[in-house]
Amino acid sequence: MEQTKVETAFQWLDKTTELIQQQMNVPYLDSLSITLSYMMGKETLEEQNDLLKQQLEKKAKELNIFQYEKEVLRKTIQLATLKGMKDATQQQHLITPDTVAMFIGYLSEKLIGKNDHVRLFDPACGTGNLLTAVVNRLSGNKQAYGSEVDPTLIQLALMNANVQQLDIEYFHQDSLRPFLLEPVDLVVSDLPVGYYPDDVQASQYELKAEEGHSYSHHLFIEQGIKYAKEGGYLVFVIPNFLFESEQSSQLNRFLHKHAHVIGLLQLPLSMFKLEKNAKSIFILQKKGRATNAPKEALMAQLPSFKNPVAMNKMLDKINQWFQSENGNDE
Known part of the structure; x- marks a missing residue:
């Protein structure tokens, strides 16, 4: 049951992060941080264009991230972080399994x-x-x-x-x-x-x-x-x-x-x-x-x-x- 929740939440988080990555042309890990910040306050950045703001509003309606338990959210963020770190060149960009x-x-x-x-x-x-x-x-x-x-x-x-x-x-x-x-x-x-x-x-x-x-x-x-x-x-x-x-x-x-x-x-x-x-x-x-x-x-x-x-x-x-x-x- 928890695994299914993690998979569902990760798919949403990953797609939203990729959307920001493509539209703003910033690395995946930075895009992930923007996504998480948006999830918390639904705030958008000045450098986000109107199309991206509309897309984020649409994504926000697809999933209520706060319906999940803390451990589900932690594992979801970890999976997204691991994806971002696969492309990271800095040695310190590692995560504890x-x-x-x-x-x-x-x-x-x-x-x-x-x-x-x-x-x-x-x-x-x-x-x-x-x-x-x-x-x-x-x-x-x-x-x-x-x-x-x-x-x-x-x-x-x-x-x-x-x-x-x-x-x-x-x-x-x-x-x-x-x-x-x-x-x-x-x-x-x-x-x-x-x-x-x-x-x-x-x-x-x-x-x-x-x-x-x-x-x-x-x-x-x-x-x-x-x-x-x-x-x-x-x-x-x-x-x-x-x-x-x-x-x-x-x-x-x-x-x-x-x-x-x-x-x-x-x-x-x-x-x-x-x-x-x-x-x-x-x-x-x-x-x-x-x-x-x-x-x-x-x-x-x-x-x-x-x-x-x-x-x-x-x-x-x-x-x-x-x-x-x-x-x-x-």
Whole structure:
């Protein structure tokens, strides 16, 4: 039923976006942002001609997008974003796969439990797909924050949250610079992988490279820990080679000093075209006066998300782990 709703909503969203793309001669992702903005307020831009305005009014009558649940809308926007990113040449125009976003939502729920008030932050939120997936999964009152430097992506993130009617505050800035942000209970992020070009800013970090450019994925881990509360949790999507680089010993020392390693779950290799691009889910807890390392870290190689039997067995094992560690099996 949900799949049918997603397909119907996507067809409408895609055709409307293509209409704007053709008439205004702007890239698909920018056209998608205009479409989402139009859906929210039925406002048209000055540069839209009368024909396009009439066509948009006609399209608006075809479908009431607000009849759909938040998760249907999130998945619909994700599909349109993925289509736009196929033609995008910029490396940062990537999106966290839906199965991974939903799985991180499940893990976040297990870590946080039934909390009346949760503050969460994604310092590299992109289009907001991972952040909104986690927000939709958690119960209680949620204050969510995201940061993104890319103007196209943060505009999509804002529209994504608005269409789902989620209250998320976004920072449009270099995410490795300081934030006006109180510490949060949960940090989630699909870490950008590569070198950070600003050596002056990188010099403020413990994980700065001793020579040359620093790894942005290392600095994002440190930034996440900085803005987490004592005892707060962090769930990162990391490259599998994270602990094999020439700076890995420095990272290990930093993590031993500041965090407890809760778990490492390797994503199915079948998800990646090349093994060198494979990733894992890395779970940390920021050290505090009342925190302790787990009796045994949660380590596993996840089966294919397309194999429901194997996946259910894995979820049973993970649930048992949470139950045995701290009784957080709600």
